[in-house]
Amino acid sequence: xxxxxxxxxxxxxxVAALAGSHFGAQRERGLLEDEQGLQKDQLAAIAQQYKAEVxxxxxxxxxxxxxxxxxxxxxxxxQTEVLEQKSAQRLYEKIEGIDTSSGLAVDxxxxxxxxxxxxxxxxVTLVQARGRNRVKGQIGVALVGEKNxxxxxxxxxxxxxxxxxxxxxxxxxxxxxxxxxxxxxxxxVEIDVKPSGKRHKAFSYEADWSSISEx
Numbered sequence: 001x002x003x004x005x006x007x008x009x010x011x012x013x014x015v016a017a018l019a020g021s022h023f024g025a026q027r028e029r030g031l032l033e034d035e036q037g038l039q040k041d042q043l044a045a046i047a048q049q050y051k052a053e054v055x056x057x058x059x060x061x062x063x064x065x066x067x068x069x070x071x072x073x074x075x076x077x078x079q080t081e082v083l084e085q086k087s088a089q090r091l092y093e094k095i096e097g098i099d100t101s102s103g104l105a106v107d108x109x110x111x112x113x114x115x116x117x118x119x120x121x122x123x124v125t126l127v128q129a130r131g132r133n134r135v136k137g138q139i140g141v142a143l144v145g146e147k148n149x150x151x152x153x154x155x156x157x158x159x160x161x162x163x164x165x166x167x168x169x170x171x172x173x174x175x176x177x178x179x180x181x182x183x184x185x186x187x188x189v190e191i192d193v194k195p196s197g198k199r200h201k202a203f204s205y206e207a208d209w210s211s212i213s214e215x
Contacts, residue, residue, distance in 0.1 A: 104128050104135060106191055106205040107172065110215040118181045123215060124165075124191055127172040128200075137195035138164040141177050145186040145209070152184065159192040159202075 105127055112121040128135050140159030145152055156179050157164050165175045189212065191205040 104193065104195055104200040104203075106193065106207075109189065109191070109207050109212050111212050112215050114181065119179055119186075120181055122177045122179055122189065122212075123174050124177060125172060125174045126167055126169065126193065128169065132170065133199065134168065134170050135195055135200060136166070136168045136197075137193065137200075138166045139175060139177075139194070140164055140192035141179070142190040142192075143179065143184070143186050144188050144190065145184055147182070147184045154180075156180070159194045 107125045107127040108123075109125075110123045111119045112123065114120050122141060124139060124141070126139075138159060140161070141156040143154050143156060156177060165177055167173045167175055186209040188206055188208050191207070192202070193205065194202045
């Protein structure tokens with residue numbers, strides 16, 4: 001009986017130890033799971049914060065890009081206006097110059113090309129030197145060159161046509177003339193100017209195509 005009591009006591013101690021160890025392991029496991037859950041929540045909060053910061057930075061970047069583009073557009077517009085003012089000033093000085101003879105004249109011709117480099121428009125600027133009265137009229141345009149290895153001349157618009165471009169000015173005016181897009185070799189351009197009334201005489205103007213600047 002005495003030995004049995006000792007055996008039961010030993011068994012009880014072992015069971016208590018195992019139970020304590022099991023409960024301790026469960027407690028440690030629970031604490032570890034709680035800690036891991038807390039870390040996941042913290043990581044999720046940090047990730048959300050970073051996402052918000054990245055979104056804010058992207059918005060700031062887009063705003064900065066738009067501001068830069070707007071400044072570039074404003075600068076380009078300002079440069080264009082300055083060039084136009086300089087061109088207008090040059091024309092006024094030419095018109096008012098003491099060495100300029102009175103009358104109507106072609107001042108400049110420029111051409112506009114499409115994306116393929118083919119000319120699509122001619123810009124013809126007329127000036128009235130040392131004049132104060134308005135002058136009206138119309139112009140005709142012809143191109144002369146080579147097409148299909150042969151001499152070629154095409155009247156884009158005749159000066160007497162009803163569709164001829166018209167001008168109405170005191171000092172100067174730029175007239176836009178569309179031209180057909182063709183595979184041609186242009187040598188020079190002919191401009192016929194026909195003013196209304198008797199104050200100015202009709203005249204023709206010829207310019208080498210190579211001397212015409214691109215706009």
